[in-house]
Amino acid sequence: MDPLLDLAPSLRVGKPKGIVSVCSSHPLVIRAAIRDGVRHDHPVLVEATCNQVNQFGGYTGMRPADFLAMTLQIAQSEGLPADRVIFGGDHLGPNPWRAESAEVALAKAEDMVAAYVEAGFRKIHLDASMGCAGEPAALDDTTIARRAARLARRAEQAASAAGAKPLLYVIGTEVPPPGGADHVIDAIEPTRLEAVRRTWEIHREVFEDAGLAAAFSRIIAIVVQPGVEFGNENVVSYDREKAQHLAGLLRQEEGLVYEAHSTDYQTPAALRELVEDGFAILKVGPQLTFDLRQALYGLDVIASDMLADYGSRPLFAAMEALMVEEPRWWRSHYRGNAAQRRVQRHYSLSDRIRYYWNHPAAVAAVDRLIAALAGKIVPAPLLRQHLPGFESFTGSPLDPRQLLITAVETSLEGYRLAVGMR
Missing domain, CATH: 1.10.400.20 (putative tagatose 6-phosphate kinase domain like)
Known part of the structure; x- marks a missing residue:
């Protein structure tokens, strides 16, 4: 079964599985992940972020097709079949251009999403949570959902034109800052269940009104804050008791799991607890x-x-x-x-x-x-x-x-x- 599509069913039958999302563009980090996949016979999920890789090159100088080609070359040299590598695009949205007007930034974000899909990326994290020039730093759920739908429409068009497999989406409005916080954090509260439900229902309504019900049905995960984070000098560890309420949405939506960002520096025991509690996609980058x-x-x-x-x-x-x-x-x-x-x-x-x-x-x-x-x-x-x-x-x-x-x-x-x- 598709590893990403197997996450929710495994959770429902009481045998939770997860997948590690390696968010890095460094060739040695990618090689290590692929070598681990070969040694232990498991698929490898590699993700590029909007700042690292985009249609203008990002800070790595790589476009999506360049990143994919580099990773597949490493996989070939290590003996990992190409179909065992899953490519994801992380924080795909207007973030790199948020100093520009919303319309300009979103137009560029649409082109970026299309470039990712055309290159062969399948797991698409739609992140339109940040304000652009003249807007509040944090936007309301309806605006975020409308912008996510706009990006999804462009992604669907690109996938259809390329003859690609159906895309799998991740959404979420409570997205931790990429790369961790920039200050000492004493504690951080998990997302409230009512906030998650509101995000989910608004996205459902907006996507259906936009004629994107099929795309919405392929949302496999939602990003929420489980109560983990790291700053420049400290780490907030997972406290599962504080996050138990979040299981409510997963019991209601059987095809859904949570995606946990900023899991870097958590203990192996905490990581296992996250998976058991429905945070099936564990993203790691700066720690590596x-x-x-x-x-x-x-x-x-x-x-x-x-x-x-x-x-x-x-x-x-x-x-x-x-x-x-x-x-x-x-x-x-x-x-x-x-x-x-x-x-x-x-x-x-x-x-x-x-x-x-x-x-x-x-x-x-x-x-x-x-x-x-x-x-x-x-x-x-x-x-x-x-x-x-x-x-x-x-x-x-x-x-x-x-x-x-x-x-x-x-x-x-x-x-x-x-x-x-x-």
Whole structure:
């Protein structure tokens, strides 16, 4: 059965399953996810966001077709059949252009949705929850639903023209900020059941009035706040008792599950509880690139300690210089004095350094690090000191890329077990 269409039936019979949504454009993260899929024989859901990938290239420089081609190339090289990769588009809506008028931003969003569908993306998250120029930051449910329907109509037209399989949709008005919050969070309340029901019913009415009843019938999930979030420096953990009321809608709508955003940094036990409680789609992104960055910086220190001609943490220095020179991706998210913002640039849980890894200066610094350590025998004490848990990589010539992939796979293991994939 289609893995996405099997989520709701499994929940109804008391055998909840989930799926991990890997929201990243970094090739090593995608490779780790695909390698995990091959090793444990499960499908891989990979999602691109509207800021990462769009018809203008996004911050990665990739259009939807480029992202899909890159991912399929990695899948082929790892031995994962193309039909085992599911492509999703995340936060597809006017977000990248919200500084422009609503009409301009929505027109661009329509083109973006069409580009995703034409490329071969099937899981489409319609997110028109944000206000555009001159509008409130948060819009009312009816406006959001009308804009979502407008995007769905364009998506349906693109799918029909391309002869694509029927699209599967995700909606939701209480959408956490992409990439996590930018402040310390003491607590966060789950969405109220009446608010979820209102969102669902308004979308149903608007879609049916627009002649999109068929599209509405293929909405498989709704985004709500289960009470999990992460900021720059802390994580709010899942408290299932506070979210039990949300099961009410799922009992009423048998074909529906919840999609949980910002599940990064939750414990494996909390992730499993989320799946059991109906949050069948677990989205993760910044945690994976945080762990990748952590491994890269560990290798940077190891190379500095081992190799006389490598220098003192040149990868760290290169990333600091790059982020100071081009602050657009972190400046509005990090707070405090100069020293505090310097720490956040590199170590924030929101991991906005991920926006910079595809920059030529960053690529060159990473390539130099990998070349410097490739084939070297790293003493176990150095790995224990700077990369505890990776001592198995000592005693034989080091493959730095494999170590980096292993760092990401380690994070994915908790997700895989939580969603019922062994």
